[in-house]
């Protein structure tokens with residue numbers, strides 16, 4: 001368990017924020033840094049391969065089955081299913097190798113992204129708990145119905 005799960009439940013209920021625009025901005029910046037240093041591009045321009053991969057990532061993100069409660073893509077357990085294994089590997093490679101460079105050019109953004117990745121564990125815990133609660137509620141309801149039936153007899 002991360003420290004997040006220990007501290008957060010004591011606060012008021014966590015509101016679900018849409019972090020997708022921020023995540024997209026972080027990914028775009030990271031891709032830029034990677035492409036500029038590896039493929040000799042500059043400014044807002046990316047090489048055709050990086051541009052294509054970035055476009056795929058953005059599209060897949062919009063179709064994320066988790067919706068706005070999604071964990072960040074480079075920490076998600078569905079990255080392979082979403083992007084396909086080849087593109088997922090390229091994506092994770094770019095996100096991984098550019099982390100250091102990213103930190104020096106955009107420290108705050110990098111720290112926020114890191115925090116988001118820690119929050120993933122907490123979000124997963126919450127999602128699992130919700131399912132648990134639903135199952136329990138169903139079981140309770142079934143028990144109650146059984147009782148009612150007995151009472152009628």
Ligand SMILES: [Zn+2]
Nearest residue numbers: 035039047050
């Ligand atoms: Zn490139």
